[in-house]
């Protein structure tokens with residue numbers, strides 16, 4: 104019931120600018136500019152998944168393209184939903200899967216998943232867009248994307264090193280929702296809602312609770328703080344996911360930030376292009392273009408997320424001149440090997456997304472099953488450096504617990520000195536000397 108209320112509040116929230124929703128929200132990927140009109144009622148009536156009799160899994164797992172797989176999913180689970188509706192991001196949000204009885208229809212739940220879902224008190228809410236659900240394996244609970252978004256009983260175990268706010272964001276927050284950690288930049292948290300919740304979220308203490316609202320009054324306070332601190336030249340808008348704001352709300356915020364002369368660049372941190380690519384409409388992109396220099400960091404987890412829909416969404420953003428970077432969390436049994444990571448980084452480059460950060464997983468409560476050793480991260484970077492393009496190598500960082508900021512971790516290529524020579528090891532572990540004879544003057 105609580106979840107139902109949250110979902111309906113959420114729909115109300117994203118629908119708050121009725122004009123923007125009722126009008127033509129042009130060309131979501133794949134829709135060829137069809138007109139979309141928001142109607143929660145018709146969306147609900149389309150949710151008919153009880154009478155599936157086809158051998159779904161057999162067809163689902165044959166060697167179809169990603170595109171075919173998604174189409175098949177739509178026809179199977181949402182038979183009355185039109186392509187136009189499926190490609191409408193409001194429809195995707197209104198039909199998010201957020202209750203256990205819904206999950207049972209889409210997935211063969213493993214014992215562990217069933218157990219945790221039957222218990223009250225999950226710390227992080229669950230919600231998955233129908234689009235992202237279409238990428239999950241129906242039967243394999245170990246499927247990487249499934250592990251990232253479906254809760255398991257491991258989440259209920261809290262270890263001593265785990266903290267609600269491992270990065271100490273609350274203590275570095277001069278105004279509610281604004282984190283000022285580094286001298287020249289701030290994190291601007293617009294709200295706490297996401298299209299799909301990641302089980303390893305650093306902000307699991309906040310997201311999905313409806314407590315951090317996109318209120319103008321709070322935004323004004325945050326903006327005023329930025330106006331008063333001239334050293335702030337870079338504002339990262341994040342959340343929750345800022346791309347769940349309506350175009351109008353987002354534009355209002357961007358325009359306010361652009362009026363502050365010392366704000367040089369604006370960045371948006373988002374997972375929406377990956378879990379809700381339908382949101383990247385031409386209308387949104389046209390609006391974003393007006394606020395350059397604007398950068399976007401996209402949260403990717405696994406190469407299977409790089410579908411034609413996501414590729415199209417990234418293409419639209421890149422064509423608008425928005426530099427795209429990726430952020431990936433290193434996750435045990437999800438992406439913790441060189442081959443998976445290399446495949447992801449290569450797919451990103453093909454979509455014009457520059458691999459930016461690889462994060463060591465933060466020790467939030469119930470995260471032990473997701474965390475790897477730091478050595479594992481070093482091994483992965485070592486397995487990339489020299490073996491693929493430099494552009495495909497993200498910076499591996501640990502966000503220092505307690506608010507120390509990002510600390511880069513890299514394999515030891517610098518071995519030491521021998522008189523005027525610097526001793527270096529290359530990617531093949533061979534030793535080289537560089538004549539470091541120039542003295543600083």
Ligand code: SF4
Pocket residue numbers: 296297299300301303304305306310342343344373374402
């Ligand atoms: S999209 Fe980002 S903010 Fe939202 S749950 Fe995932 S990691 Fe957290």
